[in-house]
Amino acid sequence: MVPDSASVEQVADKSLVRASFGRAARGYDEWAVVQRGIGDRLLGCLSAVPLPDRAEILDLGSGTGYCTRQLQQRQANVTGLDIAPQMLGTARAGQLVDTAYVCADAEYLPVADDSIDLVFSNLMIQWCRDLQRLFGEVARVLKPEGLFVFSTFGPKTLSELRAAWRQVDMHSHVNHFAAESEIEKAMLRAGLINESLECEAIRVVYGGVLELMRELKGIGAQNVTCDRPRTLTGKEKIRRVIDGYPGRQGGKEITATFELILGKCSRPPADRERIAWRG
Numbered sequence: 339m340v341p342d343s344a345s346v347e348q349v350a351d352k353s354l355v356r357a358s359f360g361r362a363a364r365g366y367d368e369w370a371v372v373q374r375g376i377g378d379r380l381l382g383c384l385s386a387v388p389l390p391d392r393a394e395i396l397d398l399g400s401g402t403g404y405c406t407r408q409l410q411q412r413q414a415n416v417t418g419l420d421i422a423p424q425m426l427g428t429a430r431a432g433q434l435v436d437t438a439y440v441c442a443d444a445e446y447l448p449v450a451d452d453s454i455d456l457v458f459s460n461l462m463i464q465w466c467r468d469l470q471r472l473f474g475e476v477a478r479v480l481k482p483e484g485l486f487v488f489s490t491f492g493p494k495t496l497s498e499l500r501a502a503w504r505q506v507d508m509h510s511h512v513n514h515f516a517a518e519s520e521i522e523k524a525m526l527r528a529g530l531i532n533e534s535l536e537c538e539a540i541r542v543v544y545g546g547v548l549e550l551m552r553e554l555k556g557i558g559a560q561n562v563t564c565d566r567p568r569t570l571t572g573k574e575k576i577r578r579v580i581d582g583y584p585g586r587q588g589g590k591e592i593t594a595t596f597e598l599i600l601g602k603c604s605r606p607p608a609d610r611e612r613i614a615w616r617g
């Protein structure tokens with residue numbers, strides 16, 4: 339059987355994801371300007387959403403807790419969940435009120451069925467191996483009419499860097515990003531209702547290719563694809579990537595595209611429910 343593209347395992351190994359974000363945890367906030375901006379937009383989408391008193395909120399891939407702390411201001415019981423213990427350590431060190439933090443994989447949630455009013459996730463989904471499994475888990479833990487609000491990156495993300503590397507060798511140097519259609523398919527298969535799914539290209543200017551690479555390393559966004567190169571990259575190859583980066587007009591400045599996907603979906607009311615997937 340040909341595997342569904344939504345379930346093709348592009349993330350080679352979760353331990354690589356955990357280790358890479360773990361190493362980045364202490365310096366993450368200094369680098370994560372793009373991530374915070376997107377987090378603010380996602381939080382903004384929630385401002386008009388009514389939540390019950392003492393709502394149960396789960397922040398998936400909570401990182402150093404920037405969004406978790408703001409969700410806490412909604413007078414809710416917020417739990418931050420992340421696969422990297424060092425991220426949770428940094429989040430705990432910066433917390434003002436008592437927030438629960440759990441170290442776990444979002445594809446295998448240690449959370450009771452029908453227990454969460456809002457699942458929130460800023461830029462974690464692209465690190466998952468199996469979208470079907472992730473959305474199935476979210477559908478399982480949400481209460482009927484509960485909401486899942488998320489951001490992730492689509493396939494045009496870092497397309498310039500991908501193109502530059504393609505001229506150098508045949509390895510995969512940039513992570514795989516699922517398309518909007520794959521995300522929608524996984525969401526609907528999990529029995530969730532698509533409330534909105536938007537896609538938009540964000541272009542960020544960097545002082546050079548090395549600055550972009552440093553930022554990716556600084557936030558822990560390491561290449562975790564199955565066919566990544568297994569040896570250290572030499573200076574000569576890096577020079578060719580810099581020279582081949584599209585759109586450089588003489589100067590050093592470059593632009594990197596991030597294809598932002600913002601989604602909102604909900605679990606149907608109990609009387610209209612037909613969950614197709616239960617992990």
Ligand SMILES: C[S@@+](CC[C@H](N)C(=O)[O-])C[C@H]1O[C@@H](n2cnc3c(N)ncnc32)[C@H](O)[C@@H]1O
Pocket residue numbers: 355356359360370373374377398399400401402403404405419420421422425442443444445459460461462465466557
């Ligand atoms: C780009 S950071 C975003 C952190 C935070 N949401 C923010 O807005 O700054 C992605 C986070 O997702 C976590 N992560 C990656 N894969 C995960 C998984 N399968 N389950 C839980 N967390 C995961 C990483 O450890 C990292 O902290």
